[in-house]
Amino acid sequence: MKKEILPYSFNLLLHFISYTKEKNAILFTYPPVDSFSSTGLIVSSKLPRFEDMYTLTIASADPKSISANKTVHLTKSVTKWFTKDGELVEGLFWKDVERLIDDYNNNRKSK
Template sequence: MASSGAAKNPKKANLLDPHSIKHLLDESVSEIVTGRGYVEDVRLSNVRLLIGSIIMAIALLAQFYPKKFPENKDFLIGCIGLYIVFNGLLQFISYTKEKNAILFTYPPAGSFNSTGLVVSSKLPRFSDLYTLTIASADPKSISANGTVKLTRSVTKWFTKDGFLVEGLFYKDVERLVDNYNGDRKTK
């Protein structure tokens, strides 16, 4: 299924840029997981967009308020306070909920599992080891499976020219998804 698309449009990353490599791998992981029947849960992204829009509205209000500076001092102080509060809320969400997550999902349709997935990844600075983690979106649920991890060198998945060897990468990610779905005791 994915190999026909791979032959037509190969994916290439700049091997000297770890952000480019991680971005390409993360996008591919999202494609694979959603291709397995998981639907992306965008609620957290929508909340972040809403908070970001509120922050921009506050900044625009402060910038284009009809009164000049000495008269609008209290209004500007209020805008600055709100700006700080909403930015703090945005950072709190990123720090506590998102962490390294690249994808949140709902459970697959027709599944007995009542929790979706949280797929996260890491590619530490100055390292070639990419770690992919799949966990339950609700770890306290009775139907939550154990967390599974895959750590592998990115050199296994890329050619010398920077093209992703999609067949190898897809097999590794699909095997990890299968491990998550099949083994409830893996930590």
């Protein structure tokens, strides 16, 4: 019986950590090697159920850091990136992602 409880307890603990700490994060990064920045990034995404508006967010892993930039968001209908046949037009999607990255890099936090 104890052998059965341990995996479920561990799984519950991992779900709790994921829910409270990671939230909608899909990627965590380290700071670049040759950078003065001491913080990495968190990339998160959100697509609410039964909606077509997709939100992609780039934020600093340590928002209180002096080297952290302001959080940037991209919210767009997923229909803008797909053809009528349901195929992803990858170039359009990457253009928007690159624009979001540029916005993050150019958007210094003012203190």
